[in-house]
Amino acid sequence: MTDETETLTRTAPDSGAQVTLPVHTDLLRLATAGSVDDGKSTLVGRLLHDTKSVLADQLDAVHRASADRGMSTPDLSLLVDGLRAEREQGITIDVAYRYFATPKRTFVLADTPGHVQYTRNTVTGASTAQLAVLLVDARKGVLEQTRRHAAVLALLGVPRLVLAVNKIDMVDFDESVYTRISEEFTEHARALGYTDDAVVTIPVSALHGDNVVERSERTPWYSGPALLEHLETVPVAPDPHDAPFRMPVQYVIRPRTADHPDYRGYAGQISAGVVAEGDEVVVLPAGARSRVSKVDTPDGSVARAAAGRSVTVLLEDDLDISRGDILATAETTPRVTDELDATVCWLAEKPLQPGTRVLVKHGARTVQAMLTELSARFDEQELSHVDTPDALQLNEIGRIRLRTAEPLPVDDYADDKRTGSFLLIDPSEGTTLGAGLVGTPLGPLASAVAQ
Structure with a gap:
């Protein structure tokens, strides 16, 4: 993190005026989760609205759409639910990414679905989150889907x-309702x-804005921060x-132009650590070694680059x-191994059984594999x-063991999320079947590996 700041220009929704604020480069990646109708999209819409992160024409469109539905106040969930099917059904289906900022921090927010059918999208949205906001309806309390998402x-x-x-x-x-749920x-x-x-835990009303951006006078018994705070x-x-x-290699760059006849670069995003000129590196799975002669970025060459940067x-x-x-x-x-012991979240209608043949997508590499062992199933309730x-x-x-047709270079998920995670794909249909994490599971799932 750094104390350096940049500026952000936003359009105030009430006046349409351009507002420029200093924005710290400190970044927080967060995701929302929860059951259906808990108000996730409304909460995200409220955050965007009350932090003046909505363009004037977007807000006008929400006002018109809300009026067409006979609503007296704008439906702020429309700021997030962008798919036509989402607007028609009033539910979130896909992961909606939103970017906003305050003078203190910049945010990348993934609004994930609540319906059990779209749990796979929740996994996607939360996979890079540093914090998750899990919603519950005060009238319903903690539900089965709440526990599943947790x-x-x-x-x-x-x-x-x-x-x-x-x-x-x-x-x-x-x-008392809040205390019981909390x-x-x-x-x-x-x-x-x-x-x-x-x-x-924070008591909020996404519809009216209580304890979302500012603390509410209607909860005098709550002494904690508002959500944005x-x-x-x-x-x-x-x-x-x-x-x-x-660094997983995404592209091999060879322009072969008169100015760069011999240029050969390997492009990707650094998932962990730092790379610098002169560093000795190994190329996996082959195992060949070399030294870094140059590190290029869109802004020019640099002496070193760290995790999160594309180079x-x-x-x-x-x-x-x-x-x-x-x-x-x-x-x-x-x-480098052709046998993966992993935890998998199964996301398909058809069951996963020993002997099932799948494709394993690890980074930018996809290989054939077969499930050789299903050792445990975790009951999240x-x-x-x-x-x-x-x-x-x-x-x-559950806990599984996969045998892959080709060896893969992997880390434990706890050490590196990028090289320690993979997707299971249907080899005939190309659909995603599951999400897997290499190595010993985290939290209470660790007991499932005891044999």
């Missing part, structure tokens, strides 16, 4: 949770491995610059490197596990 967030290693007890106005701002969820989060300082001040773990260098790495030697290979520090390399189940059904989490 387990998925723990599985993905999302370090911090905010429980937003939404629609608190619908229970007359009753403190205590129940906090206990569940503890069982998932979260410490008390990693979980914050917490998001602006919560500690953010820095990118893993001190971790071993990892093109040039090497001293002319090696056979292609899309899907991984550049890694020669000192600490990923393990009871926080227990069942040994050697016959199959995994839709949205179930």
Whole structure:
């Protein structure tokens, strides 16, 4: 993190005037999750509206659409639910990414679906989150889908949770309702491995704005921060610059022009660590070694680059490197293996059984594989596990072993999320079947690997 600032120009929704504010380059990646109709999209819309992060024409369109539906106040969820099917059904289907900023911090927010059918999209949206806002309806409390999402967030290693007890106005701002829900969820989060300082609960009304951007006078019994205040001040773990260098190769750049006849660069985003001129690196899975001769970026060459930055790495030697290979520090390399012990969240209607043939998409590389063992199924409701189940059904989490047709360079997910994760794909239809995490599972799932 840094104290340097940049400027952000926004259009105020009330006047249409251009407003320029200093914006800290401190970045927080967050995701929303929760059950259907808990008000996720409305909450995100409220954040965008009240932080003046909405263009005037967007807000006008929301006002018109809301009036056409006979609503007296604007439906702020329309700021997020962009798909036609989402607007017609009143539910979130796809992951909607929104970018906004305050003078203190910049945010990348993934609004994920609540319907159990779209759990796979929740996994996608939360996979890079540093914090998740999990919503519950104050009238309904903690539901089965709430517990499922909390387990998925723990599985993905999302370090911090905010429980937003939404629609608190619908229970007359009753403190006892909020306290009961807060205590129940906090206990569940503890069982998932979260410490008390990693979980914050806030009573909110996304519809009316209570405790979203500013603290509400209608909850005098609540002494904590408003949601935005917490998001602006919560500690953010820095990118893993001190971790071993990892960069999956996305493209091989060879312009072959008169100005660059011999240029050969390997482009990708650094997933962990730092790369610098002169560093010795290894190319996996082949194992060839070389040294970095140059690090290019869209803004020119740099002496070094760290995790999260997209770069093109040039090497001293002319090696056979292609899309899907991984550049890694020669000192600490990923393990290259054709057998993966992993935790998988199964996202398909048809069950996963031993003997099932799949495609494994690891970074930019896709290989054939077969499930050789299903050792455990995790019950996210009871926080227990069942040994050697016959199959995994839709949205179930389990421990598996895969044998791949070609060796893959992998790290444990706990060490590197990019090189430690993969997708399972249907080889005949090309659809996503599941999301897998290499290595020992996190939190209470760890007991499922005991044999």
